[in-house]
Amino acid sequence: MRLAGAKSIATPMEQNQKLTTVGFDQHVPSTSEDLTLADPSSYQQLIGRLLYLTTTRPDIAFVVQSLSQFMYSPKKSHMEAAMRLVRYVKHEPGSGILMSATVDNLLKVYCDADWGACINSRRSITGYLVHYGSSPIYGSPRNKPQSQGVQ
Template sequence: MVLIYVDDLLVTRNDHKLILEAKSILKDRFKMKDLDELRYFLGIEFARNDSGILMHQRKYCLELISDIELSNSKTVRTPIELNQKLTTTEFDLHFPTDNEDDRVLDDPSVYQKLVGRLLYLTITRPDITFAVQLLSQFMHSPKTCHMEAAMRVVRYVKQAPGLGILMTVNTNNQLIAYCDADWVACPNNTKSITGYMVTYGGSLIS
């Protein structure tokens, strides 16, 4: 299998001989540089040991923390506050609150860019998937509480920027899925929120 992004190619297969043959054919037809074993691809880093391959985005995390000036901030133990319910501006019109400080951001693009960067981070950080998915629902009209929640996710990531997904060498052919639902948990539309996790051979794939 060959993954292509602009001028970067990733050749992968469970047969090393076929990988060498594919690279040899490509070299005969194109001017290219072989970087040998995969270490970095599209912001994702790959570290190998006897247990398997760890996919992480440590460099990406550190750049994100620095860019939004949270290098000196304290870390938090959870990506979102327990039982926190974030609401839309439309919801607030029908059910106003006494919190006058919770207003619509003057420049929503700052929030939109931050959530966009966090969405890319969920590739290797499934532990923040729920929080980021929740934050992405307020892109059109973010409020100060949404921005504070997004910053909290970054402070959570800061405590372990090198955390990622381990693709274990101890594989089997078992496909296991877990699912759970929080009935009528969303205050904005009273719909249920479903979470799931799928593993193959002990490695998380979705």
């Protein structure tokens, strides 16, 4: 996993990419050879580091959350998607949350949902962004069952 010389990339994930679990692949035949990683520890360590990075990089929160769903049985496609994300982070290493110098005690929260978007569980993916004044302080997607509404 030597990425020092790797080219950077402008997007964190391929558009409309759907990652699947090993169990899903067993029930739905596929033409691709997407094998389970022999040693998942390198994938798990990388995702752990990327989870930590989402504190200051909300732009990668959705992809990291998607990749973290495969921690116990990662496949080659999951590792490739994680490597793409690392190349994206390399594209703009100075990006992140900057706090505004102006004081505004207004808390704003934005929310969006993609109903039934998870191909593995058919659950909805809900994302949210929290602003304190004009500064974003937290943003993260998370799964919610389709039967629950956005609160």
